[in-house]
Amino acid sequence: MGRQPIGSPYVKAQKTRAYFKRFQVKFKRRREGKTDYRARTRLINQDKNKYNTPKYRLVARFTNKDVTAQIVHASIRGDIVLAAAYAHELPRYGLEVGLTNYAAAYCVGLLLARRVLKQLEMDTEYEGNVEATGEDYSVEPGETRRPFRCLLDVGLIKTTTGNRVFGVLKGALDGGLDIPHSDKRFAGFSKDSKQLDPEVHRKYIYGGHVAAYMRTLIEDEPEKYQSHFSEYIKRNIDPDNIEGLYKKVHAAIRADPEAKKSEKEPAKEHKR
């Protein structure tokens, strides 16, 4: 039993040496709070009679200012990323503001899907859903190759209806990937009627919810509108042309989904 050094009251130390000797640390990524191993074992586990066939997962993660979508498969030496798409690439396609909203998430999913299909030379065969209608769309098998199949990996978020990860999912589906899903968690699914309202979902895909908020702010609190949507105003994005903006972004993504290597200057040599 350890005691505090002289000077403090007579307190028995809570974490004795014995405690530390018996303490079993959790896995590192669990300690960091980044990986849910229960979900991960189930996502990675491949049938043994499929030997080395990779099992791909669509990893969708959100940070405060960015969206990351990756197609990953696991290996003993570490996970291998087949393709990745980020929201900070969207300015290249014409979208500079609102990079973490539902519509942007849809764009990232779409970009990733087109990128992967182009990489695997399947993009002409699997066009996906060119006009986003918000309805539930599943890829049909093509002539020569089976569609690219992956599983959605949400990470640690709560899978509530209308979550942005499902925006990424919808974007990837419309891009032409085969991902098992149900429309229960898409924005616009109503619990009462147990049906997805494609109109509402379509509104979210094209940023309609953002536009609606902009309209209410313009009417009720114009100063707040100026401060909150200042970047939108700077780029002349009104509530009315938001939908057109996203349509253009979708088209630009489909036209050229390839990743562009960023030019980085060689690291500065520091004199020790």
Next chain:
Amino acid sequence: MPAGHGLRSRTRDLFARPFRKKGYIPLSTYLKTYKIGDYVDVKVNGAVHKGMPHKFYHGRTGRVWNVTKRAIGVEVNKQVGNRIIKKRIHVRVEHVQPSRCSEELRLRKVKNEQLKAEAKAKGEVISTKRQPEGPKPGFKVEGATLETVTPIPYDVVNDLKGGY
């Protein structure tokens, strides 16, 4: 009440997880692939209750004869009475490890192929057979001075201490 001889009887310690290794099992167990004909060790993981082999097979090594969705068929030798039977069991992958028993053979095969190829290129004939350890080679002892030792006559008076 008598002890009972159930399936998992007497396995309190055998199937227990090692100290500070409880809880989630590392994912590399699920990522390993097994082909028919591989040698595997059967080592029960008490954390996974499905597909556990009987405690007899814990620590046995056998060959893979079947691969299913989540389990592996292993053929293990078991002595029953006066003969050894090859028993075929199915075991989930969590209770199986790839065996290193043939690792030395595989490495040696690769090395021998390489040595033979080199010798063929040079045109010499080599034997890649392993040789058992022979007797130690002879050696000369350095810096030795010879001292000849002869027995001295037994002298009663001197050798008996303190007299008769």
